[in-house]
Amino acid sequence: MMIRPATPTDAEAVGQLMAESADYLRALGDTTDFRFTAETYVRDGFGPNPAFSGLVAEVDGEVVGHLLYHFGYDTDRAMRLLDVIDLMVRENRRGQGIGKALMFKAAEIGREAGASELVWAVYKPNKSAAEFYERLGAEYIEDLRFMRWNIKDFRFTIYD
Numbered sequence: 001m002m003i004r005p006a007t008p009t010d011a012e013a014v015g016q017l018m019a020e021s022a023d024y025l026r027a028l029g030d031t032t033d034f035r036f037t038a039e040t041y042v043r044d045g046f047g048p049n050p051a052f053s054g055l056v057a058e059v060d061g062e063v064v065g066h067l068l069y070h071f072g073y074d075t076d077r078a079m080r081l082l083d084v085i086d087l088m089v090r091e092n093r094r095g096q097g098i099g100k101a102l103m104f105k106a107a108e109i110g111r112e113a114g115a116s117e118l119v120w121a122v123y124k125p126n127k128s129a130a131e132f133y134e135r136l137g138a139e140y141i142e143d144l145r146f147m148r149w150n151i152k153d154f155r156f157t158i159y160d
Contacts, residue, residue, distance in 0.1 A: 021034075021088045
């Protein structure tokens with residue numbers, strides 16, 4: 001197994017992994033309109049202002065897993081964070097240490113960039129993912145709830 005930085009040439013493999021992930025999450029009841037594809041991977045992950053970076057895991061030259069991330073900051077604790085936005089390993093390759101290797105490489109990247117923690121979200125019904133992260137020693141953030149605000153079609157008005 002080899003862990004390496006993701007490149008634009010990994011687009012098809014990452015797109016396939018994301019489709020597998022979407023199918024898995026839908027089977028757990030997730031109703032999200034999953035839109036991440038090979039095209040969005042290239043569009044948003046590369047170029048002058050990439051939204052994320054990534055790693056891929058290869059076995060015998062085949063991409064069998066990926067981890068996508070970006071950096072953030074926690075003002076309350078005055079620390080840099082590495083936010084894991086997606087981790088996926090092909091189902092037939094799970095249990096072989098690939099996910100663990102991807103997480104450890106992400107931790108190394110974060111540490112080298114001055115981050116103190118990795119953070120991520122887990123879909124509540126995804127018990128196997130939660131158990132995997134718990135085995136790595138991850139802790140739940142019990143006192144926070146994720147929120148979102150759709151600003152795409154929102155009209156902003158600034159008052160004096």
